[in-house]
Amino acid sequence: MLENNRSERILAPAILFCALFLPGYLYQSAETASVTLTDPSLLAQNLIFGIPQAALILYMILTRGHGTKEATGIVPISAKDILKVLAGTAGLFLIAVPAALAGGDRTGGLFTPVTAESVRPVVLMLFAPVSLVTGYREELFFRSYLLVELAPFGNAAAVAVGSLLFALGHVYQGIGAFVVTAFIGIFLSWLFLRTRNVHIVALSHGIYNYLVFVVGALL
Numbered sequence: 001m002l003e004n005n006r007s008e009r010i011l012a013p014a015i016l017f018c019a020l021f022l023p024g025y026l027y028q029s030a031e032t033a034s035v036t037l038t039d040p041s042l043l044a045q046n047l048i049f050g051i052p053q054a055a056l057i058l059y060m061i062l063t064r065g066h067g068t069k070e071a072t073g074i075v076p077i078s079a080k081d082i083l084k085v086l087a088g089t090a091g092l093f094l095i096a097v098p099a100a101l102a103g104g105d106r107t108g109g110l111f112t113p114v115t116a117e118s119v120r121p122v123v124l125m126l127f128a129p130v131s132l133v134t135g136y137r138e139e140l141f142f143r144s145y146l147l148v149e150l151a152p153f154g155n156a157a158a159v160a161v162g163s164l165l166f167a168l169g170h171v172y173q174g175i176g177a178f179v180v181t182a183f184i185g186i187f188l189s190w191l192f193l194r195t196r197n198v199h200i201v202a203l204s205h206g207i208y209n210y211l212v213f214v215v216g217a218l219l
Helices: 006-020 022-027 030-038 040-064 081-102 121-149 155-168 175-195 198-218
Strands: none
Touching (some): 006 022, 030 040, 040 121, 121 155, 121 175, 121 198, 155 175, 175 198
């Protein structure tokens, strides 16, 4: 039965990861990131490609049959969850900021590599939905999808694999950013497993990304 097919639980996420995330990982650099995040046309492309990718991951979650909607976190969000979103965002900063300060470099690969001059009002406006889409795209895959797919191997193993794959996206920013992003992945995994609500982790992630972008420009 599919539920007991451990090899397929590895193969399906591996193929999806290679299709949706690996190409971006391979071609990222500090220089291209700065351009990508401040060019309105490229931000618009990010939305054009990001939305259907998030929809594809959601489709995979809903059709794989590896758990209920409650297990995969595809549940409604309520007003009381807003406090959890804010707490999740604060938790992300509690991990990132001390690490950046301890590294002796306030940008340290942790804040977005942009300048105040390059961040125009249109960029700030576009980066808000980009942050939201990125938050949902990554949390749907690395938490809602991957943690459930790899659950038969144990939560610890699933969290480790998901967090390391998540952190690989920041290797171009240096080893410090990779390590801190791995810890951020562990925190987001914990938050997902505790709340079982993908909206809470995705919104926390999206708000954090946007604020990091603004802080990066100011610094």
